[in-house]
Amino acid sequence: MSSRFVLQNPYVVATLPQPIGHAKGQYVVAEVYGGAPGAKKRKRSELVVGIDGEGVNLYDVSSSRLITSYALPPQSSFTCPPSSLRTRGSKTKVERRTYVSTRGSQSGLTLFHDTTDGLEQPTSSTKISKIENSENPIVYLGTITAARSSGASENTTDLLAVKENGEVQCYDGDSLEEKWTSPATALSRDAAIPANDLKVEFAQLTNAFSASQGILKGRQDVLAMFPQEVEEDGFNPEILVLITWSSETKSRILHIVNLPRRSAAYVKGMKYSVESLLAAKIPFESANTVTRPSFNIQVSAGILQQLHGDALTTFDLSDSVPKQQSKIMSVEAQTFLRLSNTAIMVSSKHSITVYNPKYQSRLASVGLDISSDESLKRKRTGNDVEERGPSHVCKFVSYFPKLGTAMAIVDNDLVGIQIEGQQDRHGRSRTAGLLIDSLGCAAKEQSRPGRDGAVSTKKAKLSGMVTLDSFLPGTIGLGQPWTEKIVQMEELFAKGDCDESVFDEKIETHLGADWSEQTKTTKTEGDDVMDISPNGDVVRKTAIKRRFPPADVDRRWILYALGKIFTWTANEEGAEPSLSIPFYPLNTFMWLTSNGYMTVANIEAALRSSGTSVISIPPGQLVKTLVEIDPDMDLLYAVVAKNYLAAPELLHAIRKLMESLGMLGDNPGTKQGLLTDGDGVGLANVDVEMQVEQAEKDLALAEHQLGPGSGTRGAALSLALSKLYSCPSDDVTIALQTIFTSQEIVCLIYLFRFELARGGWTSRYTDSLEQLEMVDEDADIQDNAIILIASLLNNCIDAVGTVGWLSGEARLADDDLYEAEELITSLKLEVSAALEGIEEAVYLKGVISELVKYADSFHRALPSQPKDSKKGSDAPIVLPSDDQDIRALPISLKAEKQISLLKIGAGGAVHKRTARDIGFLKSQKVGKYSRERIIL
DSSP, X not given: OOOSXXXXXXXXXXXXXXXXXXXXOOEEEEEXXXXXXXXXXXXXXXXXEEETTTEEEEEETXXXXXXXXXXXXXXXXXXXOOEEEEEESSSSEEEEEEEEEEESTTOEEEEEEEEEETTSOOEEEEEEEOOSXXXXXXXXXXXXXXXXXXXXXXXXXXXXXXXXXXXXXXXXXXXXXXXXXXXXXXTTSSSOOOGGGEEEEEEEEEEHXXXXXXXXXXXXXXXXXXXXXXXXXXXXXXXXEEEEEETTTTEXXXXXXXXXXXXXXXXXXXXXXXXXXXXXXXXXXXXXXXXXXXXXXXXXXXXXXXXXXXXXXXXEOSSSSOEEEEEEEOTTOOEEEEXXXXXXXXXXXXXXXEEETTTXXXXXXXXXXXXXXXXXXXXXXXXXXGGSSOOOOEEEEEEETTTTEEEEEETTEEEEEEEEOEEOTTSOEEOOOOHHHHTTOBOSSOOOTTSSHHHHHHHHHHTTOOOGGGTOSSSOSSOSOHHHHSHHHHHHHHHTOOOHHHHHHHHHHHHTOOOTTSOOOOOOTTOOSOEEOTTSOEXXXXXXXXXXXXXXXXXXHHHHHHHHHOEEEOOTTSOOOEEEOSOOOHHHHHHHHHTTOOOHHHHHHHHHHTTOOOSOOOTTHHHHHHHHHOTTOHHHHHHHHHSOOOHHHHHHHHHHHHHHTTOSOOOGGGOOOSOOOGGGGGGGGSOHHHHHHHHHHHHHHHHHHHSTHHHHHHHHHHHHHHHHHTSOHHHHHHHHHHHSOHHHHHHHHHHHHHHHHHTTTTSOTTOOGGGOSSOOTTOOOOTTHHXXXXXXXXXXXXXXXXXXXXXXXXXXXXXXXXXXXXXXXXXHHHHHHHHHHHHHHHHHHHHHHHHHXXXXXXXXXXXXXXXXXXXXXXXXXXXXXXXXHHHSOOTTOOOOOOOOSEEEOGGGOEEEOOHHHHHHHHHHHOOTTOOOOOOO
8 A cells, every 4th residue: 555655856955065174064954933023933934054164044945046145254163053033023124133153263143134124225234242151052042032121122032042051041132242141050950960961952942832732731830830821822931942961870851941031131141040840851771872862842742752873762741751652763864854743754874764653654765866866766666765876964954844845954955855745624735644654564673562572472371272263264363374274275286186176165164155055067158157136236046055254254265265266477478477267166266256355456465475476467457367268258247246346447347348249340450451462362372161160250259249148248338337437537537548549439438329319318308209219118227327427428538638539539430530520519419418308307307396295285284084074085076167277287386274263262262263254364365466266
C-alpha cells in the first residue's frame, strides 16, 4: 500500500556564499516573524541566514529571491542564529530589525534597522553594542514585548539574550542598552545542579496561554503564580523554555521560567532574576557525549523531541514527569524537522526520510542528489537510497505548512523540499501520518516492546496446554507451523501422485466444503458447468454443504490453492511473462470463484508466497487465462459475478465478450492487403485439409456465437457493464484510453445507443406502436438503467477526447474516417429525445401524484361510518353531470374538510348546528374572485 506522503526532489532556492577563511565556518539560520506593534507575531515565509565572515542575508522562500543583505567583518563569526522582526506601524511605514551576536574583531550585539515609509527613500542604520563579561557566548536571541513607561522609548520591542551559562539579559530594541540581567544562579535554585557546571543546550520563547494548553496543562499550581488569569487575548505574558546539561551529574533539566515583571524591568541596569515556574529532569539513556543533541519543543502539544546520535526520542511533557513516548533509530541521522505530531523528517548523508514516531514506520524517502535525477529513479524503484549517491551535510531549517515546503541547508545551498500529503475537508494539504499510511511501511532496526522476550515467555507459559487454536481453522494462535501442515500434499506433488481429484479431496476439509456427493464431471466440449438462476446469479448444479462459513477459512489455504492453480511463466521468445493455469482442480476452482477469492490481488499474493518473483499482474491476464481454459466464457461470467475486478480488468472482460458476440466489427488486423506482390502466390499451395479444418472451426464459432451460449455471454456483458459503472469515473476513462482503441470505443458507444433505443428511453409517450420498432417489450430493463448508460456513455466520449473527435481520429465500426460528425449529431438527437422522455415522465408523475393525493385527502375528509351499520357496504354511485367545473381534473386542488353537524357551546354543552350556521361556515371558505354553489 503506497503512502499518502510524497517527497519531491530537493530544489535549490539560493546558493549561499562560502564562509571566508574559516575551516570551521558555519551557517546559522532563523525564521522571520512579523506583525503590528503589540500584536501577536506570526511567522513569515522568509529566512534570515548568517554566514561566518560574510554577513547576513534575508531570503523570500515563496519567490526564491534575496530580499536584503548586511555585511560583517571577515574575522567575525556567529555565536547563535540571528533574530529578525518585521513590523508595520501604519499603512505605509514598515520597519525591519535584525539582531545578530558575533565574536571576533567585533564581538557583541549588532542591530540592522531598515525603515520604509511610503514612496520615500528607505533608510538603514546599524547599531553595535559590546557585551561585558563575554566569556560565555550568547546561544539564543529573541524579541519580546517591551515594558512601557514614561521615560522609555517609543519602541515596543526588546531583545532577549540567553548565554551558555544560563545568564539571561534584556536589551532595548533600538539602542541595545541593557535593561536587566538575570544571573545564572537563578536557574539552579529549584534544581540540584551546580551553577558553574550549567550549560544551556536549547532555548525558546513562548507565551503562557500556549504553555497552559500543553506543557503546563493541568498544572494549576504553576499557573497560580501569575498575578492574573491567563487568557489568549488578555493577560498572556511571555515565558522562556530552557534545556540545560550538567556534565558533573550527567543530567538534563527542562526549565520553564517567567521573565521579570514589567514594574521593575524598565529600571536601567537593575539585576532582577527570572522566576522559575517548573524544573523537570529529562530521562537520559545514551552514553554518547561526543555528538551534540538537537531539540524541538511543541509547547501547545506538550511534546519534546530529541535527536542524539542515531536515536530520535519523543517525550510527553503534559504529565508531571517527562515520559518517553516513542523512539526511532535512524542510521547516520544528522538533523530532524517536525512536520506534525505523526510525521518527522530526518536527514542523513544520502537521503531525507519521513517517519511516523507513533507506529515506527517509514512514510516517504528521497535522495539528496540535487544535480541529477537518480533520487527520483531510486524512489520509484524502491531501492535503498541511503546506500547510493554522494555524501552531503544536510541541516533542516524550518517548515512552512501553507507552502508545503521544508527548508534545509545542503552543503552550500539553501534547499527546499516540497511535501505532498493528504487533503483535509477544506482542500488544504496535511502532513499527518495515519495508520493506513504505516501499513506495510515498518522501519527497520526498530526496537518494539514484546517483540523478542515477550513472545518466548508466552510460548513457555502455553507449552503443554490445549488452546483454542486447535479447534479453529484460522491463523490466530500459536498452532502448528504452516510448513508442517502442507508437508503431506507437497510430498504427493513431488511424487507426481497429486492430480486434480486428489487435490480436491485433500483440500476439502481445509476449505470447509463437502463435495463428496458431487458428480465428477469431465472436461468435454459443449458441457456447461454453470447454471444461471432466474435473478441472474451464477450457481452450481450440485449444492455444496459447508462445514463452516468461507470467512473462517484459513487464508493460507486459499493462497496455497491459488498458487497451485496459477503459474507465472515467460515465453520461449523472451517476451513478457504471462499468467497460465496448468493445474485445474474443478471443485476447488469453483469454490474459490463462488466465494469471491478469485481476485488479482489474491493471485499476486499466492504467486509471491510460492516463490515467484512477480511485481504485479498486468490487466487482462486473468481474463485471457479464463477464456483460454473455457471458450464458452461461463467461468468468466462466474468470476465477474462473484469477485472484485478493477476497471482495467472489467474492460478486458467487456472487450472479450463483445468480440465473441461480434460487436466490434471487422478486425483490421485480420484483413489482408489488397495490393500484393509475388509472395502471395505461395498461398495456393496450402494444404487443403488445413483449410477445411479452419473452415469447420469458423463454422463452429459462428454457431457458438448464435447458439444458446450467447445468452450467457450477453448476461455476462450486462453484468460487467454494471460492475464498471460502480468504479470511479476517472479510472474508467483512463482505462478506456489505455485498453480500447478509438474504433472499439465507438463500437461501445453504438452498444449504449442500442440499449437506449431498446429500453424505450428515446421514444415519446405519444408515439404509436408502429413507431416503436426498436423497443423490446420483453426486455427486463430497470428504471435506473438510464443512469448507468449515461455515465458510461460520458466516459466513452471523454476517452476519445476533444482532439479525437475534431480530428476524426475516432473511426467507426465500419472503419470510416469521416463519419464522426454524423455520429455526434445522432448522439445529440438521441440524448435530447431521452431527456424529453424523462421530462415527460416527470410531468406525468406529477399529474398522477396530484390526482392520487387529492383522492386520498378527500377520502380522509369523509365522516367515518360506524362499523355496526345496518346499511352494509356502500357501493359507489355514479351520477351523470353536465357541469364543466365538476368534470375538470382536480389538479392543484385540496379536499375540503366536512363541517361538523355538532358544536360545543358554553359550559361544554353539545348542540346541533342549524342550517344557517352551516351555510355561514361554508360561505367563509369561499375565496376571493371565485364562484361556488352553496347547497344546504
